[in-house]
Amino acid sequence: MSIILYELKSVRSARVRWTLLELDLPFESIEGREVFSHPGLRAIHPLAKVPAIRDDGRPLYESAAICNWLADSHPERGLIPAAGTWGRALHDQWVAFTLSELEAPLWHSARNTFLYPEAERVPAVFEQNDREAKRALGVFEAHLAGRTWLVEERFSVTDIFAGYALHWATRRELTAGLPHLEAYLDRLLARPHCPYGRS
Ligand SMILES: N[C@@H](CCC(=O)N[C@@H](CS)C(=O)NCC(=O)O)C(=O)O
Incomplete structure (x- = not known):
């Protein structure tokens, strides 16, 4: 292999x-x-x-x-719920939600910060994208109240996947006032194999 x-x-x-x-x-x-x-x-x-x-x-x-x-x-x-289980449906839900509701606005802002040529950047998108990202972060905050991990109360690849975008949101300072999300990120970043830390 x-x-x-x-x-x-x-x-x-x-x-x-x-x-x-x-x-x-x-x-x-x-x-x-x-x-x-x-x-x-x-x-x-x-x-x-x-x-x-x-x-x-x-x-x-x-x-x-x-x-x-x-x-x-x-x-x-045991890093992912098996296909055909309810846990897997929830995993798929969080991956799709992360990509479409959180990562898309973060990525659009990133593109307009350093990827597009300067003349093509549109600063007006930052406010819109931050607003969209905050709505998604509010959903994570509500879900994580009283939970340790996203799915089935055990660490899984769902946490690895969503955690990356959540950490990205902290770099745009969008997680202030979301204590359950912040505590979750602390748990996640404390794991020995986590390849990044608080910036
Ligand atoms: N949806 C893709 C995104 C891949 C992506 O855009 N990767 C960026 C780095 S995070 C990249 O390679 N950018 C180089 C480029 O856009 O040319 C994934 O999750 O793998």
Whole structure:
């Protein structure tokens, strides 16, 4: 078994790195700014984005698809509820909610902060995006009141996945006044394999 991970340590590939570490799977890392022009990455991802993996020669991209695949293909580690269970439906719900309601506005703001050419940036989007992100954060806050983890009261890849976007929201200072969410992030970031910390 061989896994190659194309990554840049502080971005969404951190989800895949953390999943691999929790599963205790060995992997080769191709990391750094040069990753975007690496022929290995370009052969996998049509937009040359990270994360991407090659698992026993098979190419896969999109952080949700990769994390789910890795956890599903090692069911003995118990990192993801099994397909066809209610726990899995909840996992899918939180992944979709994270991507569409929280990560989309955060990413749109990021693009308008440092990715688009300066002349194309639209500062007006920040307020709208922060408002949308805060609505989503309020949903996490309400769900986490009285809960330790997102699904089935045990740590799972759902927490790895959503946790990355929640941590991203702290970097935009959007989590003030959300004590359950802040406490959850403290629990998450204290885990030994968490690849990032409070900034
Ligand atoms: N939805 C994708 C997002 C991938 C993505 O946009 N990755 C960024 C880093 S977080 C990237 O590679 N950006 C380089 C670029 O846009 O050219 C996922 O979750 O894997």
